[in-house]
Amino acid sequence: MTIPGKVGVLGGGRMGAGIAHAFCVAGAAVVVVERNAEAAEAAHARVAAALRKSVERGTTTESADALESRLSVSTDYASFADCGLVVEAVPEDFHLKSTALTAVEEQLSDDAWLATNTSSLSVTELAASLSRPERFCGLHFFNPVPASTLIEVVLARTTSTELVDAARAWVQDLGKTPVVVNDAPGFASSRLGVAIALEAMRMVEEGVASAEDIDTAMVLGYKHPTGPLKTTDIVGLDVRLGIAEYLHSTLGERFAPPQILRDKVAAGELGRKSGQGFFTWDK
Known part of the structure; x- marks a missing residue:
């Protein structure tokens, strides 16, 4: 598996929960960070319910308990410190995303990757505020994540070739198909x-x-x-x-x-x- 052993997801709403579910099913340990304890608890319930549904549908051979054992939630960005990849999935507001991404990057090791799930905002402009923009790209998941088979890998002007190759491999490990697009309004x-x-x-x-x-x-x-x-x-x-x-x-x-x-x-x-x-x- 090319997916990092631990993956972080910032935001546990519908999209964030779907992204967390996908990485859990693929075998990664996942931590979801939310704004407060109530939201974190709701995110845990959302992801756990999706994991149980995957077991019921036979789309995974693992038990619900085994899947849920890899899931944790937090309200502290420091929980991302040992993640190899963090995917931001907060609401579609440029200032909110930019601020969140900068705060997340401060917690990451120098060799960790960072991605945004934006569906339309400029990945290049989001990268501009980061210290390591070459380690940042867009991973545009589709709603509902468990049923969708497509992920857009969106390249900022600064995204490294190494990250392009890694992102393609992650998407394939999730059982989905990657399409690679250069940053442009609305992508493809x-x-x-x-x-x-x-x-x-x-x-x-x-x-x-x-x-x-x-x-x-x-x-x-x-x-x-x-x-x-x-x-x-x-x-x-x-x-x-x-x-x-x-x-x-x-x-x-x-x-x-x-x-x-x-x-x-x-x-x-x-x-x-x-x-x-x-x-x-x-x-």
């Missing part, structure tokens, strides 16, 4: 996925077709496993809005968020996590 997946989703929203807004029929057209006509509007509900309308606003500011008017998206977010219709988005979800 978010840029294309958001472009399709925004156009689908405009079609709903203009009364071209219902959300259900637009999604069905993409699933049956283009073999997408999930339609762009249901995917938006799963990702979160607030998350999609944040990415669209960033792409709008960097790539121009073609990524301007439709009013229907702004209205739904303002109304608290955030998708699956709130029970209502472009579809109604059973909590």
Whole structure:
């Protein structure tokens, strides 16, 4: 196994828990660091539940107890000190991520690797505040992490060749497929996925077709496993809005968020996590 023996994850929300789950199943010891004891306890429960589900589904031959024995949670960044790799998975806010990454790097050994799970922010700009930017890259996991088979390895201008090779190997050890992209707004997946989703929203807004029929057209006509509007509900309308606003500011008017998206977010219709988005979800 090329994955470091101990992996850290900063942030134990849906994405962070999924990332922790993936590394646990792959055989690494994992520590999840959260902002307070309550959040850390919730993160532990989230990851443990996912690990038990993997056992029930037969996607691992290990017992739930064996998997959970490799999982720990903490509220102290010093818990990352003996990690060979730390993946940051805090909310998609540049200042928050930059501050967190700098604080994490201060705890790491000189030969440890650091990665961000950002889905759209500039990895090169995030690297600029680090002391060892050559040991930093993007590892863009997809939601839900256990079911997804893709990870984007995003290269900052400073990312070393050694890290590119190592990241490819880690992704393969996780049982997923790596695609390597140079740092650019939205990378490859978010840029294309958001472009399709925004156009689908405009079609709903203009009364071209219902959300259900637009999604069905993409699933049956283009073999997408999930339609762009249901995917938006799963990702979160607030998350999609944040990415669209960033792409709008960097790539121009073609990524301007439709009013229907702004209205739904303002109304608290955030998708699956709130029970209502472009579809109604059973909590």
